[in-house]
Amino acid sequence: MRLELRDIHLPLPEFDLRIDTALEIGCTGLSGPSGAGKTTLLDLIAGLRRAPSARIVCGDRALTDTARNWQVPVHRRRIGYVPQDLALFPHLDVRCNLAFGYRADTAPAALQFDHVAEVLEIASLLDRPVATLSGGQKQRVALGRALLTAPDLLLLDEPLSSLDRPLRERLIPHLRRVRDEFRLPMLFVSHDAEELAALCDEVLTMERGRLREA
Amino acid sequence: MTAESWQIVWFTAWISGLSTLAILPFGLPLAWLLARRDWRGKTLVETLVTLPLVLPPIATGLILLELLGRRGAVGGWAHRNFGWDFVFTWRAVLIALAVMAFPLFVRTARVAFEEIDPRLEQIARTLGATPAGVFLTITLPLAARGILAGMTLAFARALGEFGATIMVAGNIPGRTSTISLAIFQSVQMGEEDRAWPLLAASVVLAFAAVFTGETLLRRSRPRFRKAAR
Numbered sequence: 001m002r003l004e005l006r007d008i009h010l011p012l013p014e015f016d017l018r019i020d021t022a023l024e025i026g027c028t029g030l031s032g033p034s035g036a037g038k039t040t041l042l043d044l045i046a047g048l049r050r051a052p053s054a055r056i057v058c059g060d061r062a063l064t065d066t067a068r069n070w071q072v073p074v075h076r077r078r079i080g081y082v083p084q085d086l087a088l089f090p091h092l093d094v095r096c097n098l099a100f101g102y103r104a105d106t107a108p109a110a111l112q113f114d115h116v117a118e119v120l121e122i123a124s125l126l127d128r129p130v131a132t133l134s135g136g137q138k139q140r141v142a143l144g145r146a147l148l149t150a151p152d153l154l155l156l157d158e159p160l161s162s163l164d165r166p167l168r169e170r171l172i173p174h175l176r177r178v179r180d181e182f183r184l185p186m187l188f189v190s191h192d193a194e195e196l197a198a199l200c201d202e203v204l205t206m207e208r209g210r211l212r213e214a
Numbered sequence: 215m216t217a218e219s220w221q222i223v224w225f226t227a228w229i230s231g232l233s234t235l236a237i238l239p240f241g242l243p244l245a246w247l248l249a250r251r252d253w254r255g256k257t258l259v260e261t262l263v264t265l266p267l268v269l270p271p272i273a274t275g276l277i278l279l280e281l282l283g284r285r286g287a288v289g290g291w292a293h294r295n296f297g298w299d300f301v302f303t304w305r306a307v308l309i310a311l312a313v314m315a316f317p318l319f320v321r322t323a324r325v326a327f328e329e330i331d332p333r334l335e336q337i338a339r340t341l342g343a344t345p346a347g348v349f350l351t352i353t354l355p356l357a358a359r360g361i362l363a364g365m366t367l368a369f370a371r372a373l374g375e376f377g378a379t380i381m382v383a384g385n386i387p388g389r390t391s392t393i394s395l396a397i398f399q400s401v402q403m404g405e406e407d408r409a410w411p412l413l414a415a416s417v418v419l420a421f422a423a424v425f426t427g428e429t430l431l432r433r434s435r436p437r438f439r440k441a442a443r
Contacts, residue, residue: 046340047340048336048339048340073339074336074339074340075339075340075341075342075343075344075345075347076342077340079340080340081337081340083333083337085331085333087331087333087334087336087337089334089338089352090356091355091356100338100341100343100351101341101342101343145341146340146341149340149341149342
């Protein structure tokens with residue numbers, strides 16, 4: 001899927017975020033030192049943050065175009081976002097977290113509730129409160145919750161960074177299954193080269209607000 | 215307890231409850247705006263809202279009396295348009311209690327809203343929820359404990375209100391007399407015997423309010439919800 005990031009300019013405390021490029025997103029990795037602006041870029045794409053100048057086109061949908069004063073509201077962008085801290089809803093159980101953005105009538109066949117729960121191996125956890133889940137389980141619930149909204153693009157912000165290495169290695173196959181099974185374009189932020197190599201077909205690097213192809 | 219005392223207890227309980235409910239439609243949005251938005255005049259509004267907490271209640275009562283009288287800004291307007299009178303009626307009691315309890319509610323609810331991680335609300339938006347949907351499904355349930363605590367405080371404050379009420383509503387037996395006012399009057403007139411049952415009733419009411427609040431808080435602690443998909 002084509003993702004256009006044009007004329008993006010956002011002053012940040014330490015540097016300016018400046019991007020002007022068009023990407024072909026398959027399973028694309030995004031690496032770079034912390035504080036390089038990776039999360040900020042994801043927030044811009046998801047519409048959680050606004051830049052004085054930006055044109056963001058996802059596929060054939062213009063999401064942001066400051067020159068034309070155009071902003072698609074966050075809830076209509078169809079961008080799935082798994083943030084670094086996961087942001088599971090603590091007052092809801094696993095089932096309600098997963099179903100938060102799920103519409104059974106419009107979901108494509110591949111992204112039906114039971115199927116996604118099966119693929120991520122969380123079907124047995126549905127009635128559990130999220131506070132009782134392990135790190136890896138929380139991770140998969142957050143991923144499933146974003147998948148079930150059937151997004152056009154999935155943003156993953158260091159989804160494995162909080163986990164220890166053995167757990168990471170067990171989760172990578174899950175992510176690979178998600179990639180192959182659901183064929184969603186994914187933008188995957190990580191600074192672990194092994195992870196990126198294991199999953200992504202292309203890796204971009206970000207440094208002090210600039211994007212480079214590695 | 216005499217029929218008159220029962221009437222006073224009953225009146226105090228329902229007018230305190232009603233004033234707590236009356237605070238909600240104003241207090242909840244205001245608490246949210248104070249917690250989550252920056253706007254011009256925010257500090258001024260914060261200060262104004264807190265005033266009843268720091269002013270002598272009798273002074274707040276005097277301000278209300280000026281505003282709510284037939285020649286006052288609010289009272290005159292309501293009298294001309296709806297034929298409502300406030301001063302020395304149950305409406306004055308209601309307003310006095312609500313105004314006095316308002317800051318306690320707003321401050322408690324505001325902290326409850328501030329404690330919610332804004333990231334939860336943002337991610338809920340990316341999952342397709344409208345701003346109003348996010349408020350109802352994420353913000354409100356997560357703030358419920360604080361809101362409940364604020365309501366308990368407001369109700370307790372209303373139960374014991376004295377100064378503002380006597381100023382703007384007087385102490386008219388059978389109409390505006392609350393437990394606090396009646397106890398004061400009984401003692402003034404040397405009729406302590408009348409005061410004892412009212413004292414007992416106020417202890418029972420206060421205990422019931424705090425106990426109910428605590429019970430609800432405890433029950434809402436594990437915030438799990440089972441829902442059909």
